Amino acid sequence: MSIAQRKQRHREDMRELILDAARSIFLEKGYDQTSIRNIAEKIEYSPGTIYLYFKEKDEIFHALHEEGFRRMIGKMETLQHVFDPMERLKAFGRVYLQFANDNKDFYDLMFIMNEAVDHEESKWDMGSRALDFLKQVIRDCQAKGHFKNQDVEYLSFMIWAQVHGMAALYCRDRCQVYPPKIGIIKLMENAYTYFVNMLEKS
Amino acid sequence: MSIAQRKQRHREDMRELILDAARSIFLEKGYDQTSIRNIAEKIEYSPGTIYLYFKEKDEIFHALHEEGFRRMIGKMETLQHVFDPMERLKAFGRVYLQFANDNKDFYDLMFIMNEAVDHEESKWDMGSRALDFLKQVIRDCQAKGHFKNQDVEYLSFMIWAQVHGMAALYCRDRCQVYPPKIGIIKLMENAYTYFVNMLEKS
DNA sequence: TCATTAGTTTTACACCGTTAAGTAAAAAGA
DNA sequence: TCTTTTTACTTAACGGTGTAAAACTAATGA
Numbered sequence: 001m002s003i004a005q006r007k008q009r010h011r012e013d014m015r016e017l018i019l020d021a022a023r024s025i026f027l028e029k030g031y032d033q034t035s036i037r038n039i040a041e042k043i044e045y046s047p048g049t050i051y052l053y054f055k056e057k058d059e060i061f062h063a064l065h066e067e068g069f070r071r072m073i074g075k076m077e078t079l080q081h082v083f084d085p086m087e088r089l090k091a092f093g094r095v096y097l098q099f100a101n102d103n104k105d106f107y108d109l110m111f112i113m114n115e116a117v118d119h120e121e122s123k124w125d126m127g128s129r130a131l132d133f134l135k136q137v138i139r140d141c142q143a144k145g146h147f148k149n150q151d152v153e154y155l156s157f158m159i160w161a162q163v164h165g166m167a168a169l170y171c172r173d174r175c176q177v178y179p180p181k182i183g184i185i186k187l188m189e190n191a192y193t194y195f196v197n198m199l200e201k202s
Numbered sequence: 203m204s205i206a207q208r209k210q211r212h213r214e215d216m217r218e219l220i221l222d223a224a225r226s227i228f229l230e231k232g233y234d235q236t237s238i239r240n241i242a243e244k245i246e247y248s249p250g251t252i253y254l255y256f257k258e259k260d261e262i263f264h265a266l267h268e269e270g271f272r273r274m275i276g277k278m279e280t281l282q283h284v285f286d287p288m289e290r291l292k293a294f295g296r297v298y299l300q301f302a303n304d305n306k307d308f309y310d311l312m313f314i315m316n317e318a319v320d321h322e323e324s325k326w327d328m329g330s331r332a333l334d335f336l337k338q339v340i341r342d343c344q345a346k347g348h349f350k351n352q353d354v355e356y357l358s359f360m361i362w363a364q365v366h367g368m369a370a371l372y373c374r375d376r377c378q379v380y381p382p383k384i385g386i387i388k389l390m391e392n393a394y395t396y397f398v399n400m401l402e403k404s
Numbered sequence: 405t406c407a408t409t410a411g412t413t414t415t416a417c418a419c420c421g422t423t424a425a426g427t428a429a430a431a432a433g434a
Numbered sequence: 435t436c437t438t439t440t441t442a443c444t445t446a447a448c449g450g451t452g453t454a455a456a457a458c459t460a461a462t463g464a
Contacts, residue, residue, distance in 0.1 A: 162360070209410085
């Protein structure tokens with residue numbers, strides 16, 4: 001192993017170490033508690049060290065942001081087994097909502113927080129891939145005669161906004177305006193059922 | 203004017219002074235720049251003074267949060283002039299989206315940010331009033347034969363999530379995954395048109 | 405006139421992200 | 435092997451944050 005290789009390896013190991021610590025604090029104690037100093041303490045290095053491997057704090061969250069998308073896309077891929085396009089579309093929303101429920105903090109980071117966004121274009125590769133998946137399902141539906149004369153851009157945005165709206169209201173605790181006895185999960189499930197029933201009829 | 207009255211008056215004046223400064227900084231430079239020290243500097247008082255009139259920073263943003271709801275409800279009231287319930291429902295979404303576009307920061311504070319939420323129940327009075335408005339429009343639609351056998355809770359959540367989803371993706375710059383040439387406003391308008399067309403058919 | 409009180413400021417604490425200077429050990433060159 | 439350079443890391447500092455307690459000042463009441 002050459003020296004350059006070893007250095008490269010060390011660099012990657014350190015980045016992974018930092019990311020592991022950041023992820024664990026983030027998932028356990030939330031974004032606010034995930035400070036450079038807390039991460040440094042967890043890996044038993046000084047705060048300054050982190051800046052040798054990440055340009056800034058946001059770069060760490062950008063990395064977690066991408067990890068979130070990889071997880072989500074992984075879940076989406078199970079949908080390839082749903083043969084009928086319309087059923088696949090309906091299942092898409094359920095997988096999306098399930099992901100948001102199971103990974104509240106990741107979802108927040110990916111679709112709501114400002115922190116992991118802004119810098120470059122690259123981060124949107126992941127977002128685009130996820131969106132492309134939805135668009136393709138819609139096109140498959142159109143090939144079967146659904147959604148005639150509807151633009152895939154507008155239609156995909158409508159569907160995405162529907163599921164994101166529910167997930168975002170859930171993540172940011174805006175469902176309190178509904179009677180607690182209904183239950184947030186039931187609220188989301190039934191609202192989504194109404195939505196897909198409408199979709200199917202159109 | 204009694205002493206107690208004068209003191210009460212002074213207290214209210216100071217709160218208003220602080221809120222005016224906070225609002226102006228918030229709308230001009232964003233949440234991050236709206237610090238206690240910046241507000242204090244603007245009103246030419248010391249930072250400590252602010253804590254004589256507000257328990258904590260979040261209480262200031264809670265007050266702005268309520269102001270946002272008053273503004274939104276004000277807009278909603280213009281909908282009373284739309285006679286047909288279904289047309290009123292369709293217009294509701296447009297007014298909602300227009301409000302989000304015209305008052306991005308207020309919308310963010312009201313429906314996305316964590317800062318103005320959590321403490322008491324009182325703040326949800328406003329949110330509930332806005333939601334009740336939507337629910338009533340839906341009931342009016344049902345009285346005219348629409349949305350048969352649909353629960354107003356679930357249906358209102360679906361509609362709210364639809365418009366919130368679009369507004370939230372817009373506020374938090376997640377529409378970049380769509381080609382810029384489409385235009386965010388056009389994207390939202392057309393997606394909403396698709397949505398209401400679907401709604402009408404069901 | 406003196407004591408009390410209300411309104412405000414000052415100071416301090418414990419954090420934060422980030423950077424620059426300093427240090428010690430490892431690697432490279434002679 | 436000895437010296438120099440590079441590498442990896444730490445320490446200390448800057449300017450910022452929210453917030454609480456102590457200190458101060460001016461008006462009020464007795």
